[in-house]
Structure formats: C-alpha cells, structure tokens
Amino acid sequence: xxxxxxxxxxxxxxxxxxxxxxxxxxxxxxxxxxxxxxxxxxxxxxxxxxxxxxxxxxxxxxxxxxxxxxxxxxxxxxxxxxxxxxxxxxxxxxxxxxxxxxxxxxxxxxxxxxxxxxxxxxxxxxxxxxxxxxxxxxxxxxxxxxxxxxxxxxxxxxxxxxxxxxxxxxxxxxxxxxxxxxxxxxxxxxxxxxxxxxxxxxxxxxxxxxxxxxxxxxxxxxxxxxxxxxxxxxxxxxxxxxxxxxxxxxxxxxxx
Numbered sequence: 528x529x530x531x532x533x534x535x536x537x538x539x540x541x542x543x544x545x546x547x548x549x550x551x552x553x554x555x556x557x558x559x560x561x562x563x564x565x566x567x568x569x570x571x572x573x574x575x576x577x578x579x580x581x582x583x584x585x586x587x588x589x590x591x592x593x594x595x596x597x598x599x600x601x602x603x604x605x606x607x608x609x610x611x612x613x614x615x616x617x618x619x620x621x622x623x624x625x626x627x628x629x630x631x632x633x634x635x636x637x638x639x640x641x642x643x644x645x646x647x648x649x650x651x652x653x654x655x656x657x658x659x660x661x662x663x664x665x666x667x668x669x670x671x672x673x674x675x676x677x678x679x680x681x682x683x684x685x686x687x688x689x690x691x692x693x694x695x696x697x698x699x700x701x702x703x704x705x706x707x708x709x710x711x712x713x714x715x716x717x718x719x720x721x722x723x724x725x726x727x728x729x730x731x732x733x734x735x736x737x738x739x740x741x742x743x744x745x746x747x748x749x750x751x752x753x754x755x756x757x758x759x760x761x762x763x764x765x766x767x768x769x770x771x772x773x774x775x776x777x778x779x780x781x782x783x
Contacts, residue, residue, distance in 0.1 A: 528555045528556070528625075528627070528781065528782045528783075529552070529553075529554040529555050529556075529779055529780075529781050530554070530555065530556045530557075530558075530627075530629065530670050530672060530747065530779060530780050530781075530782065531552075531554045531556065531557045531558065531672075531763075531777050531778065531779045532557075532558045532560070532631070532672035532673050532674070532745050532746070532747055532777070532778050532779070533545075533548070533557060533558070533559055533560070533745075533773070533775065533776075533777040533778070534559075534560040534561050534633070534673075534674040534728075534745060534773060534774075534775035535559050535560070535561060535562065535773050535775075536561050536563070536773040536774055536775065537561065537562070537563040537564075537773075538559065538562045538563065538564055538569070538570060538591075538593075539563075539564055539568070539570065540563075540771065541771065541772070541773050542570055542573060543771075544766065544769060544771065544772055544773065545559075545574075546573065546574075546577050547769075548763070548766060548777060549574075549577045549578070549579060549595075550577065552763065552777070553597065554597065554777075554779065555596070555597050555624075556594070556595065556596055556597070556601075556624055556627070556629055556670075557579070557594070557595040557777075558592070558593070558594055558595075558629060558630070558631035558632075558672040558673060559583075559591075559592060559593040559594075559595070559631060560591070560592050560631060560632070560633035560673055560674045561590065561591060561633060561674070562583065562585055562586075562590070562591025562592065562593060562617075563586075563588055563589060563590075563591060564585050564586075564587070564591060565585045565586065565587040566583065566584075566585040567585075568585070569583045569585050569593070571583075574595060578597060578598060579595040579596060579597055579598075580595070580596050580598070580599050580600030580601060581593060581594065581595045581596075581600075581601070582594045582600075582601050582603050582620060582622055583620070584606045584607070584617045584619075584620045585617060586615075586616065586617035589616075590616050590617045590618055590633055591617045591633075592617060592618060592619065592620045592631040592632070592633050592673070593620065593631060594620055594622045594624075594629055594631050596622075596624045599624065599625075601622035601623065601624050601629070602622055602623045602624070603620075603621070603622050604621040604622055604623055604628065605619070605620075605621040605658075606619065606620050606621070607619055608651070608654040608655060608657075608658055609654065609657070609658070610650070610653070610654040610657065611650065611654065614651075616635075617633075618632065618633045618634070618635070618651070619631070619632055619633075619655070619658075626667070626668065627667075627668050627669075627670065627753070627782075628662065628665075628667050628668065628669040628670070629669075629670050629672060630658075630662075630669075630670070630671045630672065630673070631672060631673055632655065632671060632672065632673025632674070632675065633673055633674050634648065634651060634652065634655070634673065634674065634675045634676045634677065635647055635648040635651050635676065636648070636676045636694060636695070637649075637676065637694030637695070637697075637700065638693060638694045638695075639694070640692075640693075640694040640697060644694075645694050645697070645699075648676070648694060648700065649699055649700070649703060652700075652703035652704070652706075652707075653703070655671075655707070656703070656706055656707055656710070659671060659707055659710055659712065659748075660710055662750065663710055663711055663712075663750055663751075666752065667750065667752065668749075668750060668752040668753040668756065668782070669749070669750035669752075669753055670747055670748070670749055670750075670753055670780070670782075671707075671712065671746075671747070671748040672746075672747045672748075673745070673746070674744060674745050674775065675704065675744055675745070675746050676694070676695055676700075676744055677695060677696075677700045677701065677703070677704045677744060677746075678690060678693075678695045678696045678700075678701075678742050678743060678744060679701060679704050679705075679714070679717070679743070679746075680701075680717075680723060681723075682722070682723025682724060683723055683725075683742055683743040684696065684741075684742035684743070685726070685738075685739065685740040685741055685742060686740065689740075690742065695742070695744060704746075707748060708748070711750070711751055712748040712749060712750065713748065713749040713750075713751075713753075713754035713757070714746060714747075714748060715746075715747040715748070715749050715754075715757055715760040715780035716743065716746065716747065716760045716761070716762070716778065716780070718754075718757065718760065719757075719759055719760040719761065720760070720761075723743075725743055725761075725762060726739070726741025726742055726743055726762070726764075726776075727741070727742075727743050727744060727745035727762050727775055727776055727778045728741055728742055728743070728744050728745065728774060728775050728776075729741040729767055729774060729776075730774060731774055736767060736768065745775055745776075745778040746778075747760065747778065747779070747780045749780065749782075753782060756782040756783040757780060757781075757782060758781045758782060758783060759780070759781045760778075760779065760780040760781070761778075761779060762776050762777070762778050762779070763776055763777040763778075763779065764776050
C-alpha cells in the first residue's frame with residue numbers, strides 16, 4: 528500500500544499534475560494539502576474519473592485538505608481539531624480506508640515569528656498532539672500524513688543559516704514535532720533515510736529547485752502497528768521538475 532502526502536499548492540492550478548501523478552504512480556492513498564478552493568469548487572468529478580474516491584475539507588483561496596483512496600470512498604472520521612471552536616481554517620481531515628486510519632494535515636506556517644501567527648502554529652501543534660494521543664490509544668494502524676511546516680533536524684535543510692529565523696525551524700516548532708514522536712510515532716522518511724539530506728520542498732524563488740536548495744517539511748508519522756508494516760519511504764522528486772508543478776514533491780511510505 529503506497530500512501531502519499533502531497534501539498535498540491537492549488538488543486539485547480541495543478542489538477543493536470545495531480546491526475547498525471549495518479550495515472551503514473553497509482554498510489555493507494557493520497558493526502559492533499561493547500562487545496563486553495565472551496566468545498567463547492569473542488570474537482571470531485573475529475574478525481575473520481577481517475578479511479579479515486581475522495582473526501583475534502585475546502586476553504587476559498589487558502590488551506591484545504593483532502594484524502595483520496597484508489598477504487599473506494601474513504602470513510603470520514605473527523606474534520607478539524609478540537610480545542611479552538613473559533614478556528615475556521617481547513618487543516619485537518621481524518622478517514623478510514625481498509626482498516627487503516629489516515630489523516631491529512633496542513634500545519635500552520637507560523638511566519639512571521641514572533642507574533643500571533645507563530646503562536647497559532649504552536650497551539651495547533653498542541654491540539655494535534657492531543658488528537659494523536661487519542662489515536663494511539665485506539666491501537667490501530669494510523670498514518671498522520673501532511674505538510675507539517677516543521678524542519679525537524681539541521682540535516683533536513685540545505686542551509687541552517689538561511690532558515691535560522693524562519694518559523695519552520697524554531698526550537699518551539701521542533702519541540703512540538705519531537706513531542707509527537709515521543710508519544711510513539713515513527714517518522715517514516717527519517718527511518719528509511721537516517722542521514723538526512725532528503726528534501727520535499729523547493730521554493731519557486733531564487734532558483735531553489737535548480738540549486739537543489741530545499742528542505743524537508745512533508746512527513747508521514749506512523750503509529751506502532753503501521754510502523755511494523757513499513758517497507759520503504761521516499762520522495763517522488765521528479766514531479767517537482769514538471770511544468771507548472773507544485774513547490775512540494777509527493778512524499779510517500781509503503782506499508783505491507
């Protein structure tokens with residue numbers, strides 16, 4: 528089972544790239560982030576025509592997450608996180624597919640920091656940690672897949688100096704990510720590539736792609752039962768080089 532997290536950076540603008548990816552790679556589950564479209568304008572028909580059932584949690588112009596499953600409809604479990612009833616951002620969607628629980632996560636960026644956006648990011652991580660703890664208690668195979676907007680380690684970026692003031696690499700952001708791992712989650716990509724140097728994002732600016740000036744912010748965290756089934760994990764990097772591509776590359780884990 529190939530499970531993919533893919534920040535699509537605007538599903539209407541990148542729909543040809545998404546459909547191309549589905550046709551060529553035939554992943555079993557795809558978690559999308561940054562749809563940038565409302566529930567009403569989500570391209571459901573195109574995705575179903577490609578052979579995928581789909582759930583989505585849209586928001587006009589910003590955010591938005593979706594879960595795709597090949598040949599079946601994901602069964603929704605939860606949308607949004609508890610803890611801030613006034614939070615209207617579409618950043619969390621959870622579903623079950625063939626006994627596997629999958630969440631698509633778009634964690635806040637947090638820039639500029641310090642400031643209210645960074646404070647929101649840290650509160651959101653805390654809210655995610657509470658949900659993650661509840662999921663672990665269910666003792667099911669679970670994958671928390673998404674754009675976490677956290678660079679966990681120094682070797683997860685092309686340049687520590689370039690990123691040192693960014694919200695993605697602040698000690699508080701990293702501490703929040705480590706709190707998740709300490710609950711018992713396994714970072715699939717890190718497990719398969721322990722030496723770092725694997726990027727999932729390359730900015731559109733300053734020739735980042737051409738210089739391979741990227742970093743790793745897209746993660747798949749596996750519950751203990753899911754981690755026991757881990758075969759491999761990686762990044763389909765070539766898709767970042769295609770015309771009008773997202774600035775993220777599809778990042779994946781395969782499970783037995």
